Amino acid sequence: MSTDGGDGVRCLVTGASGYIGGRLVPELLAAGHEVRCLARTPAKLRDFPWSEQVETVRGDVTDPDSTARAMADVDVAYYLVHALGTGKGFERTDREAAENFGEQARKAGVRRIVYLGGLTPSGVSERELSPHLRSRTEVGRILLASGVPTAVLRAAVIIGSGSASFEMLRHLTERLPLMVTPSWVRTRIQPIAVRDVLRLLVGAAELPPEVNRTFDIGGPDILTYRDMMQRYARVAGLPRRLILPVPVLTPRLSSHWVGLVTPVPASIARPLSESLRHEVVCTEHDIDGYVPGPPGGPVGFERAVELALRRVQDADVTTRWSSASVPGTPSDPLPTDPDWTGGSLYTDVREMVVDASPEQLWRVVEGIGGENGWYSFPLAWAVRGWLDRLVGGVGLRRGRRDKSRLRVGDSLDFWRVEEIEPGKLLRLRAEMRVPGLAWLELRMEQDEQGRTVYRQRAVFYPHGLAGHAYWWSVAPFHGVVFGGMVRNIAAAATA
Incomplete structure (x- = not known):
């Protein structure tokens, strides 16, 4: 020293x-x-x-x-x-x-x-x-x-x-x-x-x-x-x-x-x-x-x-x-804190190697929602939208501003575009009525072999006991909804 x-x-x-x-x-x-x-x-x-x-x-x-x-x-x-x-x-x-x-x-x-x-x-x-x-x-x-x-x-x-x-x-x-x-x-x-x-x-x-x-x-x-x-x-x-x-x-x-x-x-x-x-x-x-x-x-x-x-x-x-994040104050979580700190955080993480270029995959991801739909089990998304409107939420009626382009701040059905890195990342924040906070992250990367990898992550921060109950009540459907979404987005990118 x-x-x-x-x-x-x-x-x-x-x-x-x-x-x-x-x-x-x-x-x-x-x-x-x-x-x-x-x-x-x-x-x-x-x-x-x-x-x-x-x-x-x-x-x-x-x-x-x-x-x-x-x-x-x-x-x-x-x-x-x-x-x-x-x-x-x-x-x-x-x-x-x-x-x-x-x-x-x-x-x-x-x-x-x-x-x-x-x-x-x-x-x-x-x-x-x-x-x-x-x-x-x-x-x-x-x-x-x-x-x-x-x-x-x-x-x-x-x-x-x-x-x-x-x-x-x-x-x-x-x-x-x-x-x-x-x-x-x-x-x-x-x-x-x-x-x-x-x-x-x-x-x-x-x-x-x-x-x-x-x-x-x-x-x-x-x-x-x-x-x-x-x-x-x-x-x-x-x-x-x-x-x-x-x-x-x-x-x-x-x-x-x-x-x-x-x-x-x-x-x-x-x-x-x-x-x-x-x-x-x-x-x-x-x-x-x-x-x-x-x-x-x-x-x-x-x-x-x-x-x-x-x-x-x-x-x-x-x-x-995100391991790259840095706390703004001593009260904030650190990426190195144990998993059990910072409150409960539920995630559904899926990925797939896609036989398409990152640009082809990005075009599909950026065009998601609205008239293009969500690439999985349309009835489930429609029911979720109806339920949201029933309790005073926005449902799926907002659609999207542009059919093929998204900007930060755009509404996208019952989501809001929170972050975009063109060709790499789309992060959506839920504006539906849920007992907690929810995000959907769609990411494109290339692995060491030069292959295109699609990574999809749903994140939910529950609010009280109702939030925990909500997550576990919908978790059985994630395989159909989020799993189908990964497969169909990959298939659309290679079409």
């Missing part, structure tokens, strides 16, 4: 492929800092848009040699790794990793460690904490005793697309209008928006050298989990949820319940559920005296949810199905 970075701080980030780390790195770069990432598998960082702007060192926080190499010439070391799991020995692994990290930082002359831990309840002994929170507390204590000035930022639920806690909240609220829930829905929590977490993490790099302590960090709202679900529903435009807490649902049982209802993996749902039995509210806000607040103050819960849902509500979910 260069040592002539001017006013910039030389930072080491561990956990850069994770939820917080992947969003912290571009914030540090934007602040003018140099960044080095320590990664067990550097290849995992290649898909991040900032990958070419950082230095990457292969290694592991449990390995003294690789950690020592990563610490060379570093001013501030961010510790963002944690064994979020229930397997035997994870607390010991966390302990040994923190001890090694602190020791190597001290030997390398690192001037500060910054650690993001979990907010713990006041008045509760460490023995009573969930294993997840207990381990995070122990890691913070080890780093504070390392001999390197350390800032331990302790947060509760982080609100942002991709956060495991937020995704659990999202899926529970969207999928269940009526919930029989664990008693922890009455627990008071002080959530914080991910952009405020990142702001404080970046600001912690400039703390005075004498600061060696924990800081509680939270947003302006103190809510129960039930309150958060109701407010999420309001922001998402869902009906008010009926929530019935049941005391007999233990943390173990509730983690299985969460796993059944949501796609959040059980290995993550269980420690999160166990931690929710404790009230986690900030007891101090001392970090405000060191890191200036943003204009207008910290982000409130409902605004944080709005930001997390922004891409979907703006009818732009390309961050979920």
Whole structure:
């Protein structure tokens, strides 16, 4: 790492492929800092848009040699790794990793460690904490005793697309209008928006050298989990949820319940559920005296949810199905987030090699709809149009402006042309009445053998339980409708 970075701080980030780390790195770069990432598998960082702007060192926080190499010439070391799991020995692994990290930082002359831990309840002994929170507390204590000035930022639920806690909240609220829930829905929590977490993490790099302590960090709202679900529903435009807490649902049982209802993996749902039995509210806000607040103050819960849902509500979910997309804010999804984050997204993907040139195939695709039809099961399309008109939609009556040419913004039966790359891509956004958002993407490519490949993708983002029910009710017909569409478009291109 260069040592002539001017006013910039030389930072080491561990956990850069994770939820917080992947969003912290571009914030540090934007602040003018140099960044080095320590990664067990550097290849995992290649898909991040900032990958070419950082230095990457292969290694592991449990390995003294690789950690020592990563610490060379570093001013501030961010510790963002944690064994979020229930397997035997994870607390010991966390302990040994923190001890090694602190020791190597001290030997390398690192001037500060910054650690993001979990907010713990006041008045509760460490023995009573969930294993997840207990381990995070122990890691913070080890780093504070390392001999390197350390800032331990302790947060509760982080609100942002991709956060495991937020995704659990999202899926529970969207999928269940009526919930029989664990008693922890009455627990008071002080959530914080991910952009405020990142702001404080970046600001912690400039703390005075004498600061060696924990800081509680939270947003302006103190809510129960039930309150958060109701407010999420309001922001998402869902009906008010009926929530019935049941005391007999233990943390173990509730983690299985969460796993059944949501796609959040059980290995993550269980420690999160166990931690929710404790009230986690900030007891101090001392970090405000060191890191200036943003204009207008910290982000409130409902605004944080709005930001997390922004891409979907703006009818732009390309961050979920295009690896080339880049998030506009820390609240947006990253292409590298796990598949179970960012809300449910259903797809029907089909492709076929076509014995025609891309130009011939494009002429057929650009002429789709209106009098030309949709190249599959005309009766099914007609019935769908009639049903749409029956519930107040536009149906198929709009047709198309031009018989052979399309422009962005054109209406096309009950679709709207959202994007065109002539000869390559046509993307349509549905304007029919459906409980969610829908797109149809038609793409032409050439493979390594020079053959023309037609790729077709239907994408549906469900809105509430009705959206999920809608998708599964029509899914049995996709083979006839979308499968026939692929075959008939290919046949028309070769005619």
